[in-house]
Amino acid sequence: MGHRHKNKKLGILIFLVVCVLFLHYCTIHDVVLRHAIYRMLFFLPLVLGSFWFGLKGAIFVSISIIIPYIPYVYHQWNGFYQEFDKFLEAGLFVFMGCLLGYLSEKQQREQEARLKAERLAAIGSAVSQIAHDLKSPLMAIGGFTKQVTRHLSIDHPDRKKLDLVISETFRMEAMVKEMLDFGRPFQLQKTEENLNHLAAECIEISLPFAKSSGVDINTEFDPEITVRPLDSNRMKQVILNLLTNAIQASSSGKIVSVRTKREKQGVALDISDCGCGIKAEDQQKIFEPFFSSKKEGTGLGLAIVKKIVELHGGHIILFSNPEGGVTFSIKLP
Known part of the structure; x- marks a missing residue:
């Protein structure tokens, strides 16, 4: 209005x-x-x-x-x-x-x-079709480029160019995978999982990237959290996405914090960074498809995160930290 x-x-x-x-x-x-x-x-x-x-x-x-x-x-x-x-x-x-x-x-x-559901369904259908059409050509480009690279010596002047083609093809394939994930309906495969264990596994996976970025990861897990029905693969996808974003947002020498805690209605997982934060007007749009404050990426990562969390019956919020940066908080029943 x-x-x-x-x-x-x-x-x-x-x-x-x-x-x-x-x-x-x-x-x-x-x-x-x-x-x-x-x-x-x-x-x-x-x-x-x-x-x-x-x-x-x-x-x-x-x-x-x-x-x-x-x-x-x-x-x-x-x-x-x-x-x-x-x-x-x-x-x-x-x-x-x-x-x-x-x-x-x-x-x-x-x-x-x-109206939002109808709009997202239309976007998802279009994105899924585009991603499906891109998938085969990208696989062909990547496959043929690798075959050509094998026949070149390490010091060949064209090898770096072909390595760049392979790297960019891999990046495009990851973007296509995000589009397909957003476009297709999720079928959750729930098993009894401990949120602390899932978070710890994701941190282990993210440690090399964090070290190369000069960022430390601090953990604070509530030991009283018990198992609950979760799709472990999808929840790892959520945690890894948020961890990667937090590490990318934090400059060298800063700390990313990962905390779990029990609440009246279930459990919470908080991931905090020490970056420059997100503008107040952008915080309202951050979970919308194709919205991104970064130059790279599809802008679908957080939309997929929100979708997975809500399929688990939970919700995700973000808020600014007093000392800088933001915290993404996942609430699960």
Whole structure:
């Protein structure tokens, strides 16, 4: 909703509330039927506010009506029992507003989720088709280049060029694999796994890359974490992706931290880096397909991570660290 459009709608709500309040205050108290009609008119801005702004809109309209209406009720007060019906009416008014606001927000969230799912399905289908078409030519290029390389001596002037072709082909194949992973539906193969053990294995795999980057990995595992149903291969894919990103983000001499802990609703795995951080506006888009703050890559890595975590019934969040960098936190049931 645009800022100008939002202000216009707020203006309409305020205008309607002021008009109905004006009618109340300008009509003598004895004309009971008119006041009853005016009170019914309050439902118009309430309904509009609920549909336009959800629960917040309903609360805003309710407060905007009730507070200015209190002096009128005070001056016309005839005792609690005589005015009891108006208390019930006010309670019903607020309840209806909150209910409409809640239902409106729920419908909007469901619609957004449905549109997002449809968009991701369309993107996934297109990406999968493109990746499938690229896979065979890349395998042919890599295979033939390796065959030619075998017939060249180590000091041949063209060998470095062919090694570069092989290296770039390997990188492209990895990108194609990411595209295929994003496009195809995942079938989880869950077994009883310990999150600490999975994280430790991924750290062992990542150590050579971390050492070559001059980055240390610090661990803090909760020993009381028990086994739970997890797809070990997919969870390793998640942890390795986050570890690689954290190492790449941290400069030489810095530390990447990996922590596990028990929580009320399950377990958490936190991976923190000491990089330059992620802009606040980018944090909202970081898990979207093809969004990347790096020059290399497809921008699908974190989208796949999110997909795998959610298939396990969990969710992933990120937040900025006070000392710099960011933390990715995985919550699993």
